[in-house]
Amino acid sequence: MLFVFDPDRAAIFLVAGDKAGQWSRWYDEAIPLAEARYAEYRAAKDKEGGR
Numbered sequence: 001m002l003f004v005f006d007p008d009r010a011a012i013f014l015v016a017g018d019k020a021g022q023w024s025r026w027y028d029e030a031i032p033l034a035e036a037r038y039a040e041y042r043a044a045k046d047k048e049g050g051r
Helices: 023-048
Strands: 002-005 011-015
Touching (some): 002 023, 011 023
């Protein structure tokens, strides 16, 4: 599970999955996905006028 706290200190859940037997591969795929999802979240918040 990957999550981040936004500037408002809200926990934002980004990615989850089963890492069994493929730790490195899971992170190689999940981190770019989490970064993209957080960028989308921030863009939406900025459009709303949020922090």
